[in-house]
Amino acid sequence: MSKQIQIFDTTLRDGEQAPGSKLSPGEKLEIALELDLLGVDVIELGFPCSSPDDFEVFKLVGNHVKRPTICALSRAVESDIRLAGEALKSVTNGRIHTGIGTSPSHIKYKFNSNEDKIIDRAVAAVKYAKTFTEDVEFYAEDAGRSDNIFLARILEKVIEAGATVLNIPDTTGYCLPWQYGEKIKFLRENVKGIHKATISAHCHNDLGLATANTIAGIENGAGQVECTINGVGERAGNTSLEEVAMIIKQHEMGFHCNIKHHKLTSISHLVSDRLRVPVQPNKAIVGKNAFAHSSGIHQDGMIKNRMTYEIIDPSEVGAGESKIILTARSGRAAIGYAAKSLGYKLSPQELDALYKRFIPIADKERNVSYDRLKGMINNMN
Ligand code: KIV
Ligand code: ZN
Numbered sequence: 001m002s003k004q005i006q007i008f009d010t011t012l013r014d015g016e017q018a019p020g021s022k023l024s025p026g027e028k029l030e031i032a033l034e035l036d037l038l039g040v041d042v043i044e045l046g047f048p049c050s051s052p053d054d055f056e057v058f059k060l061v062g063n064h065v066k067r068p069t070i071c072a073l074s075r076a077v078e079s080d081i082r083l084a085g086e087a088l089k090s091v092t093n094g095r096i097h098t099g100i101g102t103s104p105s106h107i108k109y110k111f112n113s114n115e116d117k118i119i120d121r122a123v124a125a126v127k128y129a130k131t132f133t134e135d136v137e138f139y140a141e142d143a144g145r146s147d148n149i150f151l152a153r154i155l156e157k158v159i160e161a162g163a164t165v166l167n168i169p170d171t172t173g174y175c176l177p178w179q180y181g182e183k184i185k186f187l188r189e190n191v192k193g194i195h196k197a198t199i200s201a202h203c204h205n206d207l208g209l210a211t212a213n214t215i216a217g218i219e220n221g222a223g224q225v226e227c228t229i230n231g232v233g234e235r236a237g238n239t240s241l242e243e244v245a246m247i248i249k250q251h252e253m254g255f256h257c258n259i260k261h262h263k264l265t266s267i268s269h270l271v272s273d274r275l276r277v278p279v280q281p282n283k284a285i286v287g288k289n290a291f292a293h294s295s296g297i298h299q300d301g302m303i304k305n306r307m308t309y310e311i312i313d314p315s316e317v318g319a320g321e322s323k324i325i326l327t328a329r330s331g332r333a334a335i336g337y338a339a340k341s342l343g344y345k346l347s348p349q350e351l352d353a354l355y356k357r358f359i360p361i362a363d364k365e366r367n368v369s370y371d372r373l374k375g376m377i378n379n380m381n
Contacts, residue, residue, distance in 0.1 A: 005248060005257045006224040007241065008042040008200065009035050011271055013073055014238050015228035016046075021275045025057040031229075031274060032061045034267045036068055039258040040241075042224075044071040044097065048087035049080040055087050062091035069093040069135065076100040076125035085132025096129040099139030099167065102146040102154060119154050126161040137165035137200065144170030144203075148183060152190045159193040165224060166197050170213055173206030173236060181216030188221040202226035203239045210239040215247055218255060229271040230279050230286060242268065242285040246312060265318040285317055292323040294367075296331030299324050303337050326373060328362035335373070342374050353380060 012028050012035075015021070023031070028045065035043050045061055046054035061070060070091040074080035076098055088094030100122050101110050107118055122138065129136040138158040140151055155166050168187065170180055180203065188194055201217030201224070203210040214225050231240030245259040268286035272279050281288040291314040293302050301308035306322060314322055324334050332355050339346050339354065346354065357376055362368050 002254055002256045003223070005218055005222075005255050006041040006198065006200075007039070007245070007257050007259060008044065008071070008224050008226040009038075009040040009228065009241060010044040010202075010226050010238065011035070011228040011232060011241075013044040013046050013071075014226075014234065015232040015271075015275070017234045018232050018237070018275070018277065021232065021277060023274060025053055025060050027274045028057050029060050029064060031267075031271060032065050034263070034270055035229075036065050037260070038263045038267055039260045040068055041258065042069040042071050042095065044073060044226075046087075047073040048083040049074065049077075055083060058087035059090040066092045069095050071095040071097050071137070074098045074125075074129070076121045078128060081125060081128050081132070085129070088133060093135070094133050095135040095137055095165075096133055097137040097139060097167070098125045098129050099137075099141055100125070101142050102140040102151060103142035103144075104147070105145070106142050115150055115153075119157050122154055123157050123161045126158045126163045130162040134162075134164070136163050137167055138163040139167035139169055139202070141169055142171040143168040143183070144172060144175045144180065148186045148190075151183075152187060155187060155191045156193060159191070159197055164197055165200050166194075167200040167202050167226065168217070168222075169202035169226075170204060170210075171202075173204035173210060175203075175209070175213055177209060177212040177216040180213040181220040184217045184220040184222055198223040200224035200226055201239075204233065205231060205236040205238065208236070210237070211243045211247070214239045214244055218248075219253065230268050230277070230283065232271065232275060232277055240284070242317070246285050246317070250311060261316055262318040285312070286319075290314070291319055291321075292325050294325040294327045295329045296334065299330055299334035299337070303333050326358070326362065326368040326370070327366065328359060330358075330362065338370055338373055339377060342370060342377070344377055346377075350380070 016023055032043055048055040072084035072087050074084040084096045107113055126136055199222045201214045201222040203213040225244055227239040227241040227244055229241050231237040242264045248255050248257050293299050298309045335355050336351050
């Protein structure tokens, strides 16, 4: 039977941590409403102790978004957790996401501490968070570079304290997919009581491996994935939600999720606009060129059958139709196709003449618009 993967969206928290990406409470509400319609299971809405806006936004969103779990981030610090708990009073299903760094460098340099003291702080944080809500997620920050034996020890203790979700972040995007997968497998096999909790994959993209690592996490037992629309986030960003959702859909791996795929393009545009972060044109699934074809060989194949060069039908992700872009690399097949779509039925001789006129113009201009081609056809006679 196919296993449902929970989609935890952190666009409004980790995504908003990208430089220059501050959202107003109104903009957060607008995006949260769309995330609800998209079908995400959890919306991480913010870090209530970080600013009054990030506290107040829970009330605003709580009044309008009832289905998904709404999550508040905190450090393993009592005052943070108290504010997160208070912020969640106005939501229907609330989760506190608390945690602490577990890698040698975090323990030594960030906390000037030792493993036993870190475990004590983690347990105290989870216990305190449980006084506000049943649903408590623990993150072991920099788990990607943490010792697996220590991770197993701390996770066992936080499960005893009541953590229901265990987040294993590759905070610095360091792991290779097989390493991240083995880490999840090791924890699944060695942490006492792990069956009582959901393992969550949270990967960063510093080496361009966030999506691959997240998939390795799922294959090895993660039941939740943490991601952002367009992969926005600190430095090189987070795992991109649209990539994970489409990988789960396109490959039969025994998993499914509740994402409404046809909404992926519109929410990508909304998030890009409100965060003022453009999407790179060649971005998988939602980039402007993700379904655009400009070389003659590919265009010829596409015109014969879309499946020659596309593994996803763009309409499935709400991106309309595949595009045949006219450039100096286009061949007669693409020019004929474009002319036909403009309503012209050209004879082979006419097509040949048009192609000869087209190429020198295309060599000067990057793309030739369909309107321009129309003008060229009209001027032929
Ligand atoms: O990357 C990370 O470790 C995080 C945690 C705060 C969950 O975003
Ligand atoms: Zn993160």
